[in-house]
Amino acid sequence: MKQKHWELKDVIMMAILGAVFAAVYLAVFEGGLALSTLLTPFGLAPYGFELIYGVWFMASTLAAYIIRKPGVALITEVLAAAVELLLGNSGGMTVVLTGVIQGLGAELAFAAFRYRKWNLLSMSLSGIFSAILIFCFELYYLSYYLVSPSVLAGQLAVRFLSAIVFSGIICKLAGDGLAKTGVVKSYAIGATVKTARVYDEEE
Amino acid sequence: MRSLNPAFKLIGLLAVTFLLAARHDPLLSLSAFVISLIAMLVSRVRLKAMLLLFLPVFLAAAGMFFTGYRFAAGNSMPVRAEILHIGSSAVWNxxxxxxxxxxxxxxxxxxxxxTDRIELIRSFQKQLHVPAIFAYGLLAAWGIFPHMALEYRRTRAAFRARGIHVFPMSPSLLNPLLVKSVRWSxxxxxxxxxxxxxGRTTRSEFAPVLVRTSDWVFLAVCCLGLPAAVFFL
Incomplete structure (x- = not known):
């Protein structure tokens, strides 16, 4: 089962997962905006987004969990970001670049396990790696260093928590749920789960 | 803006974005914002779409303003704030x-x-040499997008018919969508x-995406002209 090259099936799967999550990202962006607008009078606006930041790491983790080939996490996140840009997000051009950075973080975590471990630990770690990389980028890009360090530390802590919840726990549940329905039988994840079998009477 | 080559446009505008990221100058940022608004109006973007998309942007900007205002990191403040007398340094921040x-x-x-989406993907394949398997995979996913929206609405309607209230984007709505997407793929x-x-054989094209002189000029202005102007003036 160690085929490393991508088939058309894999690529379309990644593109479609990317498209689904691009829509989710945009919807969540609006939700986050509402949340942070509520917090704006207290000057806590960034925390609104930190709470749900893990959602943005979900596409890469879920796709990697299903397809289980090197590079899947990175490419899916980039595709999701590209579709998000095409749908007209308000984050600007660099959404594609943030996609590359987040995807790279997720990819690193799976690579650290040599693409052999696909469990809650590696998935949570992929979320955390994404969070670290993207935070370094934002420190420069959004000039977060103009904000006091104690607030930044708080932000990072909340972001880690969110990464574990969304890209670790929820993605694992979603992947396992998909595997149980049997639709992903032809992917690597399908081999790990037993689906209910329906026997024909003819047999 | 519409007639520019999409890949060139992407690279040029990315360069401008990075230029802005390297400079901490509100006046420069605001003028970039105004120029992009004018460029949109010139290329006849619908006003209603613009207003709808910019509403959340203004909210986010307000949020960022108050964050910077309240939690200014005292010592890393740009010295220019005092020179310009715009008010307290927190406002400047x-x-x-x-x-x-x-x-x-x-x-x-x-x-x-x-930017036309399909032309953009084509131009990625042609000018940036993205492998055909990705270009066509993306096109396929893009083509299926309206079906996804329809499927989402349909699942929602099905829940409503059964008298079950579900929140938008809840797992019970997204799971059927995921299953469907896997099937579709x-x-x-x-x-x-x-x-x-x-993906390996070369194909002929119905509508080739071209690179014109104006594309090179745009790229040169964005990547070389503007940075030079900002740093030397």
């Missing part, structure tokens, strides 16, 4: 943070609203392969 939100969003929406792949699609 807030203005710096919020003006870049506006500028980034302006440039991003300028790109999104003036397999069917699409089989369909494409059965029609003889192969």
């Amino acid at each position: 807030g203005l710096t943070l919020s003006s870049r939100v506006l500028a980034y969003a302006g440039l991003g929406l300028l790109f999104a609203l003036t 397999e069917e699409l792949a089989i369909a494409m392969e059965s029609k003889g699609f192969d």
Whole structure:
């Protein structure tokens, strides 16, 4: 089962997962905006987004969990970001670049396990790696260093928590749920789960 | 803006975005925002779409302003705030943070609203040499997007018919969508392969995406002209 090259099936799967999550990202962006607008009078606006930041790491983790080939996490996140840009997000051009950075973080975590471990630990770690990389980028890009360090530390802590919840726990549940329905039988994840079998009477 | 080559436009506008990221100048950011607004109006973007998309941007900018205003990191403040006498340095800090939100969003929406999606993917394949398997995979996914929206609404209606209240984007709505997407991706792949699609062979094109002189000029201005102007003036 160690085929490393991508088939058309894999690529379309990644593109479609990317498209689904691009829509989710945009919807969540609006939700986050509402949340942070509520917090704006207290000057806590960034925390609104930190709470749900893990959602943005979900596409890469879920796709990697299903397809289980090197590079899947990175490419899916980039595709999701590209579709998000095409749908007209308000984050600007660099959404594609943030996609590359987040995807790279997720990819690193799976690579650290040599693409052999696909469990809650590696998935949570992929979320955390994404969070670290993207935070370094934002420190420069959004000039977060103009904000006091104690607030930044708080932000990072909340972001880690969110990464574990969304890209670790929820993605694992979603992947396992998909595997149980049997639709992903032809992917690597399908081999790990037993689906209910329906026997024909003819047999 | 519409007639520019999409890949060139993307690279040029990215360069401008990075230029803005390297400079902490609210005036520069605000002027970039205004210029992108004017460029959108010139290329006849619908006013209603613009207003709808910019509403959340203004909210985000306001949020960033108050964050920068309240939690200013005292010692890393730019010295120029005192020179310009715009008010207290906290206001300047807030203005710096919020003006870049506006500028980034302006440039991003300028790109999104003036670019044809299919032409963009084609131009990626042609000018940036993205492998055909990705270009056509993306096109396939893009083509299926309206079906996803329809499927989402249909699942929602099904829940409503059963008298179950579900929140937008809740797992019970997204799970059927995911299952459907996996099915679609397999069917699409089989369909494409059965029609003889192969990522390796070269194909002829129905509408080739061209690079004109104006594209090179745009790229040169964005990547070389503007940075030079900003850093030397």
